[in-house]
Amino acid sequence: MNDYSDLFMVIGASLLYAILLIDINITVLHGTKYKTEREVEYTAIALAQDIIDEARWVPYDQFNTRFASIDSTYNTTLGDYRVTTKTLSNTLSGIGVSNDHIQLDVRVQSVSTADTVSVLLSYVKN
Numbered sequence: 001m002n003d004y005s006d007l008f009m010v011i012g013a014s015l016l017y018a019i020l021l022i023d024i025n026i027t028v029l030h031g032t033k034y035k036t037e038r039e040v041e042y043t044a045i046a047l048a049q050d051i052i053d054e055a056r057w058v059p060y061d062q063f064n065t066r067f068a069s070i071d072s073t074y075n076t077t078l079g080d081y082r083v084t085t086k087t088l089s090n091t092l093s094g095i096g097v098s099n100d101h102i103q104l105d106v107r108v109q110s111v112s113t114a115d116t117v118s119v120l121l122s123y124v125k126n
Contacts, residue, residue: 037115039077044108044119047074047081050125051106063087063102063125077111101126 050088051070058066070085087102102125 017022023063025105036078037117040110040113040117041119043076043078044081044110044117045121047083048108048119048121051083051085052104055104055123055125060102064089067104074079079110082109082111083107098109099126 026113051067055063057069062086067085068087070083072083074081074083082104084107086105088105089102091100104123105123106121106123108119
């Protein structure tokens, strides 16, 4: 009878070890997936911010011609990103004051990852 109890103890210990090992692997997998998703999102924000930083230095009269409708793909180490822009011209008027401004919307989407990441940043130029 003593031999069977030792066998059950070994089987129980092996089962417990397998359950712990599976939990550890799942935790590592989720951590890696979360890290990769954040890196993809950070890269998308950085690409959009680069276009906005460039737009800050363009003169007002050349703004629409340079940023009216960009549709391009950027290749990075994390995959491909599609960048599109749209400009909107508006006039704000108050009592005796008229102010023209242009709004630039920059959308960046990851196109090579399983979960599509989409970022939209806006910039207003006076």
